[in-house]
Amino acid sequence: MFDNIVMLVLMVVAVAITAVIVLAIVKHNSGTQGANGVNQREFNELRSQYEQARAQAQENGNQAIRYRTQA
Structure with a gap:
């Protein structure tokens, strides 16, 4: 039960982190459209943050699975 x-x-933490990053990217992209449609440098920075958060969320899920299989 506890596991x-x-x-x-x-x-839930993993989903929340991913949702916050995705919403930040969407909000950011809607406000920074230039001649090419997107401020590429800022988009790349947010994309990097998103990838880091996604990797952390995946690791959290993996830890939960490992914890559950050890219990």
Whole structure:
């Protein structure tokens, strides 16, 4: 029971982090359109942050799975 709760909490955190980064990218892109449609440098910075958050979310999920299989 406890391991299910831990896994659920970690997954919720992972989804929340991903959602915040995606919303930041969408909001940022809507306000920084230039001649080519996107400010490329700032987009790349946000994309990097998104990839880092996604990797962290994946690791959180992996840790939850490892925790559950060890219990």
